[in-house]
Amino acid sequence: MSGKPKLYYFNGRGKMESIRWLLAAAGVEFEEEFLETREQYEKLLQDGSLLFQQVPMVEIDGMRMVQTRAILSYIAAKYNLYGKDLKERALIDMYVGGTDDLMGFILMFPFLSAEDKEKQRAFIVQKATSRYFPAYEKVLKDRDFLVGNSFSWADVHLLEAILMVEEKKSDVLSGFPQLQAFKARISSIPTIKKFLEPGSQRKPVPDDKYVETVRRVLRMYYDVKAN
């Protein structure tokens, strides 16, 4: 037993990626067990390890935590990335809620048909540039971090979202100078810089192999629709 958190998920981004980002940002080493077969998943089910029969699941501090937001909130609080008081928490929760919604549009992307992918790409860019990025651009005027005077979960989550949207349209930040500066600033924080380098536990853009693995392990064969 190493004492490090242990992540149970597929070898790919999905819902676990935000957790990898936050642990990395906090400088916390973690282990991963990748689900590759149906048998592994069924074993976790039989073990009673999955409260709602779902992954992500993270073994941390003697708990088998499930539910992405619950895990993220715990990590953020434990490693002082959740603000200094209730009001800062409230702001962090609001901002994280927005980036979570935005990244949610991208989560299903690999599972879409080729035609739906194009529609969804346009939808993601439209929501990012008309709803989410303008809100954060405004918050960041004259500030280095989204909340308070120091780096928080909200900043990590926003950087993750920005990079994901840029993978769908590389010049998407072109109307947003504050966000461009924010991206550069947060990317150069040492723990984050390390996570962004090759060889880290950051996962690449999901591919067909990832989709096939998820579908097979979860027996999730229904069609996924675009927004």
Place this chain on the structure above:
Amino acid sequence: MSGKPKLHYFNGRGRMEPIRWLLAAAGVEFEESYLEKKDDLTKLRKDGSLLFQQVPMVEIDGMKMVQTRAIANYIATKYNLYGKDLKERALIDMYVEGIFDLNELFIYYDIQPADKKEQHFANMMDKATNRYFPAFEKVLKDHGQDFLVGNQLSRADVHLLDTILTAEEFKPDILAKFPLLQSFKARISNIPTIKKYLQPGSQRKPPIRPEDIPKLRAIFH
């Protein structure tokens, strides 16, 4: 200015209902401003009141809060419904996120097209009876206590009661195989603030009627 929280939403359950339940359970009086037509939403957006141009929005303690979870987290913490330490919070968060996932299925049932309703209904009933309710029945069985977490009332109990009652509206005997959830339901319903909320004349909203749907589409689309 009354100092009371003010809720901005349409006159119905939707994503605001968990927030109404929490405030009611905490014994906090609140006001409501209802969106009746598209202009009402447009006005709030133009005011700059909606961070992501969406409702729910709650005016509370000098803030205009949006994002259901953020609002619920704030209220739960402020009124001591979020456990006594980080580990209790973790359990509460896990349970609440599961409840919210089930509640999403209930929320989306009403707006399903006619040809999808039956399959959606079957899926949500399956999830309630084979995934979520068994998990909570086991939690209660394993510790034998009256409340889900930490031997005292928390938001987890409030949200679970809300979802149980909604599930029963769809299928009255849905708790048939869950004796501990049945006694949980009776027990939590009897807490004075919650009992009051469950009585006619409270701010609890009824289920949506099919005839309300066109008005909602007009506001939000």
